[in-house]
Amino acid sequence: MLRIGLISDTHGLLRPAAADFLQGCARIIHAGDVGDAAILEALASIAPVIAVRGNNDRGAVLEDLPETARTELAGVRLYVLHDLKQLAIDPAAAGVNVVVSGHSHRPLVEERAGVLYVNPGSAGRRRFKLPICVGELVVDGREVIPRLVELDG
Template structure:
């Protein structure tokens, strides 16, 4: 079983509870609005990191990150972007099994047309009354078990 950590919308704040949750992951995906290279470096101390640029990621050290990225974890194909409303592909046509996004600060785990959509929510500063969260994908062969966890603010 492979454990992939999911985090988004940190906006420069890496909470100790998020670090603790992500500890032991094989890989970490950051779905944008990172808030600086130092945060990515801190995550990389835990596990290899794949990150996409969010609409607020303008710092020179991360401005060159891609807006979308595809990666494979065994037989499972993931597509990562910041804002789900910007999804410009048909996941099923590309064989994508999981779409990971951020931006809304709202946790989401939903299946549509056989594709799993996961947003871990925001792990940064609280926005309005939305929860603080992180997530994970547990991957066993072709089976993907998503989980989004609310952290104490």
């Protein structure tokens, strides 16, 4: 069994509750709008990090992040990008099992055409009345179990 932590839209704020939730993950995926390179350093002290650049990521370190990332963990193919509206591939045709995104600040778990789409929401400062969330993927054999956790209630 493999636990993959999901976080997005920190915008320079890593909440202690988010860091606590991510403890014990084998990998952490940050789906953009990191806001500060120190966030990636703090996450890397928990587990190896896969991160993509969000539309608000500025500065030398953050501007060097890729726009998308592909990885395979425990036989599960993941595709990571910040804004799902900019998805430029057909995930099912590309053999992707899970697409992880951020940007909207709205938590989402949805399956389309056999592909799981997960947005962990925003773990940073509150935007409007949207929840503060993080997520995880638990990979158990061929099964991928997504879970989103609200940190503020």
